Amino acid sequence: MLSSYIGRFAPSPTGPLHLGSLVAAMASYLDAKVHGGQWLVRIEDLDRDRNVPGADEHILASLRRCGMAWDGEVTWQTRREPLYEAALAQLGQHVYPCGCSRKEIADSQTRLGLSNNAALVYPGTCRAGLAPGKAPRALRLRTPQQPGRVIGFEDRWHGPVEQDITAEVGDFVIRRADGFWAYQLAVVVDDAAQGVTDIVRGADLLDSTPRQLYLQELLGVPHPRYLHVPVVVNADGEKLSKQTGAAAFDNGASPERLLADSLQPAARFLGLHVEAATIPAFWDAAVPAWERLLRDRRAW
Template sequence: MTDCTAHRRYVGRFAPSPTGPLHLGSLVAAMASYLDAKVHHGRWLVRIEDVDGDRNVAGADQHILASLERCGMAWDGDVTWQSRRTALYDAALRQLGDLVYPCGCSRREIADSQLRLGGRQAQALIYPGTCRHGLAPGKTARALRLKVPQSPHCVRAFDDRWAGHISQDLTDDVGDFVIRRADGFWAYQLAVVVDDGAQDITDIVRGADLLDSTPRQLYLQQVLGLPHPSYLHVPVVVNELGEKLSKQTGAQAFDTGAAPQQLLTQALLPAARFLGMDIAATSIADFWRQAIPAWENVLAHTCAPVR
């Protein structure tokens, strides 16, 4: 395994949304990001992504932090909360200038436009540029969108350390995308890019459900003059129906105040097995002693090294 510290200082992060306690799926993402930072002798930060106020659950942030501590994952520096960083997002909006425009379209209107243009309703909604040159008479601004270049097409590609080469044509596959939502909350795409840049994040390890977001984030990094981190998207945990394990699909919290041995056998060891690590630990401390070299072995057989 190539030691990235020979070239740069590794800074990773785990950025959960406080929509509920950690479940097995979120623990897998936390564990992968934590282990990757440890293998590369880097820093591991924790950021609470609570910018979406309507989905936040009171006390979930503290429950998440307590669960990480009980599982033996200690972060570096202070925890940050997105809700306390809105000045950074305001500054980014000003920097984007004329690339941003108000949009008055609802999701239903976008879906109807897509159908008229020959798309299928089952596909992801692709914004057709309805408000790009100004709001139609009688329309009220709802969201703010970022212009995506039309000619030549805006293609963004990257080499994911797990999934390999990924390329997406933002012009055809996404269109101008939202950076501030109709409800007034900052969109995930803008907030995560600004925060990663402000915290000097060099390496992002997260779930594969966010793989499709990365080209948009690469484009935002470019127009904001921010560096491109390295990416590693681990497979997501699914339920018996093949759905991503989440609060919406009935995922249960793994940390209910049980004894450390139960945390080990009911959460840490299953998460390790999902990531391809064969560990037979007798305590949480013993687990991490084995997990760090085990993750390095997973990387050596599955992933490209950090450059």
């Protein structure tokens, strides 16, 4: 058991929680309980253009209705921006202004014969300075230039994961063209400031982890352990999200319906076989079920 375990759930207030976000919340909550640790809740509201008024309180109310009690006070990223400014100052010359639009990056990929890439790999256009007449838009972080510099980690669910962030991502944005702080920087700073030791989240963020490890290295903060659970998809194979029309799981139904229609399906998706008649009984059974699952997967 990790006596100093600190985990977290960090939803964005772009709407109410859906089944996919409930799965992520449940996995992170159970992992903290199994390890006798703390479970924090952080509202990741930096993208003000996408925030929905009142969604943060709806999220918190849904967690309470599901019987998930967090430790300490809830934090909001928009109240922590001085921490991101301090991190930016610490990164110093690792950061440079970039004037490229998304279309220009895509055009550069085409010229370099990379047009079939699923991701837009930044080609380093502004790395040596902005072209004459080009205005700065975003701030980018220089990635390692050593040939073959691969960043890897052991994911507790997926096993060894490696990525050459220079070849597969390129210099990445840490402050966006709209002035908002990018997810990659904010999540690293917040996790370090809150002492998070274990991050349990969806596998859609698996390929972000090497960038976060690199930022942790530059900022001199500890590397947490990671566990990325499978993501819930819709009938078309798309990840459930607000953008793909995912419905809220908490529509004010009774605790019995919430248990039968949301908590138990989320547990089954994670591979947990939990039979319970009430929400408290559900958690009493789900914690040891998660522990067995981890031991069976050797993901402890």
